[in-house]
Amino acid sequence: MKKYLYTTVQRRALNIIWDAAGNYDYAPPFVAFNPHGEPEYYLDFIIGLSDKWFDSEKLLKFFKSYSGTIHRKVFDNITWLALENSLYEKELPRRPALKVMREKHARAFFEEETTMSRQEWMAKNNLLYSLLSDRWALVLGRKSPVLSPREKRISKKLRAGGTLDTDGLIATMRSIFQEDFLFSHFTGYPEEFTFHFRGVLARMLSRFSNCEISRTNFLNLPSSHAGEGSGAYHSKGLARRHEAADQNTIESCFGQSLYHQAERILLEHNLCTEGDRGCHLWYARGVPDSRSAKTPEAKGMAQDAEKQYQKNLAFYQAYRDRNQSTIRELKTQILNTVNQHSEPASIAARSGRLNSSSVWRAAVLHSSRIFERCVPEPQPNISVLLLLDASASRLGAQETIASQAYMISESLRLCRIPVEVDAFRTFRGFTVFQVLKSYREENSRGVFRYFSAGWNRDGLAMKAAEIRLKDSETSSRFLLVLTDANPNDSEPLQPSSGRPFPMDYSGSAGIAETARAVKNLKAGGVRISAVFLGEDSEVRNAEKIYSDGFVRIHKTDEISKAVGKLLQDNIALLS
Amino acid sequence: MADFLTEEHISKQLLEGIAAYKKKYPSNADAVRPKYPYYGRKIWEEAISAVLSGANLLLEGPKATGKNVLAENLAYVFNRPSWDISFHINIDASYLIGTDTFDGSKVVFRKGPVVLCAENGGFGILDEINMAKNEALVVLHEILDYRHTISIPGYGSIDVNPATRFLATMNYGYAGTRELNEALASRFVIISMPQISMENLERLLLYTFPSLKPKWMEQFALLFEDLRKKVEAAEISQHAVDLRGFLDAIRLMQNGLAPSEALEMGITNKSFDSCERRLIDDVIQSRIPETLESRSLFG
Numbered sequence: 001m002k003k004y005l006y007t008t009v010q011r012r013a014l015n016i017i018w019d020a021a022g023n024y025d026y027a028p029p030f031v032a033f034n035p036h037g038e039p040e041y042y043l044d045f046i047i048g049l050s051d052k053w054f055d056s057e058k059l060l061k062f063f064k065s066y067s068g069t070i071h072r073k074v075f076d077n078i079t080w081l082a083l084e085n086s087l088y089e090k091e092l093p094r095r096p097a098l099k100v101m102r103e104k105h106a107r108a109f110f111e112e113e114t115t116m117s118r119q120e121w122m123a124k125n126n127l128l129y130s131l132l133s134d135r136w137a138l139v140l141g142r143k144s145p146v147l148s149p150r151e152k153r154i155s156k157k158l159r160a161g162g163t164l165d166t167d168g169l170i171a172t173m174r175s176i177f178q179e180d181f182l183f184s185h186f187t188g189y190p191e192e193f194t195f196h197f198r199g200v201l202a203r204m205l206s207r208f209s210n211c212e213i214s215r216t217n218f219l220n221l222p223s224s225h226a227g228e229g230s231g232a233y234h235s236k237g238l239a240r241r242h243e244a245a246d247q248n249t250i251e252s253c254f255g256q257s258l259y260h261q262a263e264r265i266l267l268e269h270n271l272c273t274e275g276d277r278g279c280h281l282w283y284a285r286g287v288p289d290s291r292s293a294k295t296p297e298a299k300g301m302a303q304d305a306e307k308q309y310q311k312n313l314a315f316y317q318a319y320r321d322r323n324q325s326t327i328r329e330l331k332t333q334i335l336n337t338v339n340q341h342s343e344p345a346s347i348a349a350r351s352g353r354l355n356s357s358s359v360w361r362a363a364v365l366h367s368s369r370i371f372e373r374c375v376p377e378p379q380p381n382i383s384v385l386l387l388l389d390a391s392a393s394r395l396g397a398q399e400t401i402a403s404q405a406y407m408i409s410e411s412l413r414l415c416r417i418p419v420e421v422d423a424f425r426t427f428r429g430f431t432v433f434q435v436l437k438s439y440r441e442e443n444s445r446g447v448f449r450y451f452s453a454g455w456n457r458d459g460l461a462m463k464a465a466e467i468r469l470k471d472s473e474t475s476s477r478f479l480l481v482l483t484d485a486n487p488n489d490s491e492p493l494q495p496s497s498g499r500p501f502p503m504d505y506s507g508s509a510g511i512a513e514t515a516r517a518v519k520n521l522k523a524g525g526v527r528i529s530a531v532f533l534g535e536d537s538e539v540r541n542a543e544k545i546y547s548d549g550f551v552r553i554h555k556t557d558e559i560s561k562a563v564g565k566l567l568q569d570n571i572a573l574l575s
Numbered sequence: 576m577a578d579f580l581t582e583e584h585i586s587k588q589l590l591e592g593i594a595a596y597k598k599k600y601p602s603n604a605d606a607v608r609p610k611y612p613y614y615g616r617k618i619w620e621e622a623i624s625a626v627l628s629g630a631n632l633l634l635e636g637p638k639a640t641g642k643n644v645l646a647e648n649l650a651y652v653f654n655r656p657s658w659d660i661s662f663h664i665n666i667d668a669s670y671l672i673g674t675d676t677f678d679g680s681k682v683v684f685r686k687g688p689v690v691l692c693a694e695n696g697g698f699g700i701l702d703e704i705n706m707a708k709n710e711a712l713v714v715l716h717e718i719l720d721y722r723h724t725i726s727i728p729g730y731g732s733i734d735v736n737p738a739t740r741f742l743a744t745m746n747y748g749y750a751g752t753r754e755l756n757e758a759l760a761s762r763f764v765i766i767s768m769p770q771i772s773m774e775n776l777e778r779l780l781l782y783t784f785p786s787l788k789p790k791w792m793e794q795f796a797l798l799f800e801d802l803r804k805k806v807e808a809a810e811i812s813q814h815a816v817d818l819r820g821f822l823d824a825i826r827l828m829q830n831g832l833a834p835s836e837a838l839e840m841g842i843t844n845k846s847f848d849s850c851e852r853r854l855i856d857d858v859i860q861s862r863i864p865e866t867l868e869s870r871s872l873f874g
Contacts, residue, residue, distance in 0.1 A: 008850055015810055015854045019801055019861060024808035045861060094797075096790065100864035321850035328848065329812075339664045351676040351685065353669060359682075368677045374667060 008321040013039035020048025029060055030080070035112070042105035045098075046080070049087040055166040062170045065186040066177070075181075077128050079173050081135060082160040086169060089162025106136035131155050154180050246428040247280075252298035254284040254432050267467060274496035275505075275513055276460045280430040283467070285438070287449055301453065308398055308451040315399035316406060316448065323407055330411035333564035337571050338382070338415065349373035382571070383418040383439060383472035387465055389483045390423035390434070391456035397533065401482060402450040404531075408480070408563050409437055409444035418472055421447050424461040426489050427454035431461055439472050457505060458487035458545075462517035462528075469526060478527045478570055480563070484534035485542035485550075487514045515545045529566040576652050583616050585623065592627040597654050600696060600738035604656045609647040611822075612782060614775035618766060622649055625764045631719050631741040633704070633760065636768030639803075639818035642744035643702060645768070649742060650698035658692040659700045662707040668714040672727060684730050693718060693725055696738030704743040709756040715741075719762035771818070773800060784825055786873040791863075795825065798862040802842070805858060814845040815855045828869040835865050 013031050016039055018024045028051070032043035050059060066075050092098050109132065133145045134155045147155060157176050160169055177183040251257070257264050264281065272279045288302035316323060348358070352371035361367040388405055405421055412419040418439040425432055432454075436446045462479075469477045487510035492502040503509045518528055530550035532542040542550045549569075551562040580590060613619065625632045626649060634642040650657035660671070673687035692699040704712070718725055723735040743763060745755065771779070776796045780787060787795075802815045824841025828834050843855045 011810075012850075012853055012857065015805070016857050016861075018808065018810070019805065019858050022801075022804065024804065024810070041857065041860070095862065096794065097860065097862050097864045100866055101861065104865075321848075325848045325850060336664070352674050354675040354682055362677060368679075370677060371675060374665070 008319070009033075009037060009039065011322070013044050016041060016044040017048035017051075020045045021051035023051055026051045026056070029063065030076070034108075040105075042101045043080070043084075045101065046084050046087050049091050050083055053087055053090045054083075054169065058166045058170065062173070066183065069183070069185075071177075071181060071183055074128055075173075075177060075183075078131060078154070078158060078176070081131060082158045082169060082173060082176075084135070085158065086160040086162055086164050092162075102139055106139040109133075109136045110140075127151060127154075131158065150180060246430065247282075249295055249298060249428060250282050250430045250432060251284075252292075252294040253288055253301050253427070254282065254434055255287065255289075256284065258283040258285060258435065267464075271463045271467075272460065275493035275499065276457070276463070277494040277496070278429070279426075279457065279460055279491060281433070281460075281464050282430045283433040283435065283464075285435045304453075305449070305451045309449055312399050312402035312448040312450060316403045319403070323403060327407050327410050327414070330407065330564060331414045334411055334415045334417070334567055337564065337567055338417070346372040346374055381474050382476040382478065383420075383469075383474040384412055384478045384480055384567075385465060385469050385472070386419060386421045387461065387479060387481045387483075388421065388423045388436075388450060389456050389458070389481070390425040390450060390452045391454055391488065392425075392452055393456065393484060393486060393488065394452040398450065398452050401452075401533070402448050405436075405450060405482060406444050406447040409447055411563075413442075413444060418474060419444075420468060420471065422465070422468055423450050424456065424464075425452065425454040426457040426460070426491070429491050431457050431464060433461075433464060433468065435468070455489040455505075456487055457489040457491070458483070458485075458510065459513035459517040462514060462521055466521060466524070466526065476527075478529065478567070479521065480566065481528065481530040481546075482533060483530050483542075485511070485530070485532055485538050485545055486534060487511060511541050511544050518545055527570045529570060531562050531566070576648075579612055580619070580652065583614070583619055585616060585619055589620060589623045589627070593623060593652060596627060596738075600655075602654050602656065602696070602738075604695075606651045606654045606656060607647070609644065609651050611641075611644050611779060613641050613645040613648045614771070614778050615641075615769070618645065618768065621766050623652070625766070626653060626740055629737075629740075630764045631743070631762060633743045633745065633755075633763035633765045634768050635745050635765055637746055637770070638813050639816050639821075640768035640770055641818075642746075642768050643700065646698070646700045646742040646744060649740075650700070653698070653740075655738060655740075656695060656697040657700055658688045658697050659702060660688045661702045662704050664706060664708065666707045667711045671711070672714055672725060675729075684727065689715070689718065690725055690727075690733060692741075693733060693735040693739050696736035699739070699741045701741055701743035703745060704759075705745040705755045709759070712756070712759050716758060716762065719759075770803065773797075776800075779822075780825070783822060784829060784873070786829075787825065788872060788874055791872045794862045795821075798859060801858050801862065802855065805854065811851045811854055812846060812848070814847075814851075815842055817842065817845050820845055828872055831869055834863050834867050834869055834872065835859070837869070838863060 010031070013033065014028070017028045017031065018026060021028075026048070028047050030047050032040035032047065034040045050056065063076065063079070066072060069075075088098060088102060130145060130147055130151045131154060134147060134151070135158070137144050154176060157172065157180075160172055164172065174186065177186075259267065264283075268279075268281050271281065288298070288305040290299050290302035290306065293299035293302050346353075348355070348369045349371045350368045352373040355370055355372045358370040362370050386405060386408055388401060394401060409419050409421050419437070420435065420439045421437040421444065423434045423436055425434075434449070436449050437444050465479055469479060487505065489505035489510070491505060493499065493505050493509055493513060495501055505513070521528055528546065528549060530542060530546045532539070532546075532550045532552040534542065534552075539552065542552070549566075551566055553562045577590065577593075580593075622632060622634075622645060632646075632649075634645060636642055647657065669687070671687050671689040673685050673690050675682050676685045677683075686694075689699060691697070701715075714725075717723075718735055719741060723737075723739075724732045725735065726732045741763075773796050776799060777792055780792050780795060784792075799816070799818070799821055802811075805811045806813055806816050820841040822841075824834075824837040827837035827840060832840075838859050839856075843852050843859065846852050846855060
């Protein structure tokens, strides 16, 4: 079951359900929330107990048997009323606290009554409301509301006993539906669970009764970002433009180069060699700005980048609690790793290892500070460059990557480890490094400026990263790459030694080129690790490029462990 | 304690072995009676066998498996004084073996806990041994292997008393821990400590709180089990599965504090994440009613 798509509130509701079920693999088809959007504790607990005491598959089949009809909502709720009573009786002997939970829920029901407006009263389903009132009044030992003979009959039938099994309960419900609702067409209507507990719809649902168990499919939602690839900025197939015009476009889209033109050309001369001959580099700190964009293309990109920035921020905020928890966890892990491998410094002390050159101080000065004591080095002398693949292949995961990168960056920053976060993409022959957060910046908010577009000439990016690594003043430097290990560029690999003809920069050729660049960087003393975010089919690519220096993650929760492990391995090798 | 071991159905041969050991190595000092007994026949038998055969013991396992409790129990059963040495990242050889110090007129050697334990034939409990850097642990190699000596530069060497045993504990999952180096691990026999079973947890609760009503004893044991399941499902961190905190909370209730407040102090507040605290609270609420008063628990 994918657990990483939940918001904090959803996660809490599910935890209540899983706790009651005693089964953390249970995918509940129902979840209950109160009108304030908080989990409805007791009802969620009952949903969990239904998995513990009944056959969930049979129940689900029963719920499906009338879905799609106009009765669905009422049937769902009265079935849960029956389940509630039966489950309460089954569980109570093993869980005395259930009585208090039930009474608290019943009291909350009547407290909510007093705060409802006339319109809300009118919006209610009278039958269901009467049945709920009767049930909770009974629980609290209060006088029952005035019920019609039909309501009385249904209410009595819904007091399902604790001895009922799944078949017995379903038979009871079928008889109620047939006798009291004249419904007998249990033939499995086209079934769609379509409610999502978010936004307006959630508020609409909560009007129906003061707290409600409703169907949900959020557990099975596909990635909400899938299919957003229409805005990809791919340039493959376009003819090469004039270099000066391309440079203008790049400057419009990503801002001024960090390096003067002469320096930049020198860098290209040194780095854009062999297969990368004719390619260009662009290092920029600028944020695309639609107002100052010089071309329609740059304007479009700047607007999309701004939209993506807002999406990245919103995505992080939606899972803020969990993300903050990940940052704390990662920070602890990094600090521990650094502490374990930091070189201790010696200071003069009154006990410890005797410092023979200071012994004279005892005789002459009567000082007892003639020993040495080890103290850990307070400040780790390492820096990290986090390199993010920002090609269009990442379009479906931009928010996730931005969140992941932000968490890594913040954790390192909180450990006082200088960190720079760069996004790289290749666009019109220019491999662009967008500095989202520099080593010296005091916060990582710029990381949310991440957006994907263009291609990824990974090999050249690896070579170019060396320049940014040198921007750090520390003695040990790590390059940490978040990648799908799938290099792909519109510009071919140029002929070079051992390659008489140009080749497409993709597939095995792109991988070999990237692997070579990684190998050269390593030979130069740079430590490189990768966090692999790709598909199963691309694991082999990651192995070829990074050998064993990568960790694969499937969900954001795993990031702290993955990055912690990579840092631990790398720091251990340094000591 | 002999009665306790008999109740635990420890084999007669091992009980005789313990008696023979105590006769061979009589102790002048009384061993400290542990606060809690360790429950679990299989682990008891493995540990006693290891001690009788002269091996050093490494107890490996997650939080709340009773590693330290077993170590303290062993020292008591074999009637040996114990030295509890907590390991940490900055521990070094001089902390374990001893350091030079100046007494006003001359430099003298101040013995560390490992030397004191080795001289007195004690049981050295090396707590969270994998918290230390491996380099710091190299000094233990000659003590733990067949040489049984401690070399102190400038002061010669000390022979380890044959009654001495070292009992190390470790938990791979704790933050700050690391893999134990192979050379050190090979000098121990290793027991993988299982989680305390529901039955043994109830026995522990009964031993510690004899006046706790059976109905609530079961609920407390189930609460601990629920929290453990949540940790195993990776929904919360290990902070909440703290047996010490759990027992402390019940002790607070015994002293009159409301159960909800006591559990908050002993368990919930061990987590520093508000989201996680909420999840822990939800579990507690499902077992221990908010309105429950401490006086209803005992009697």
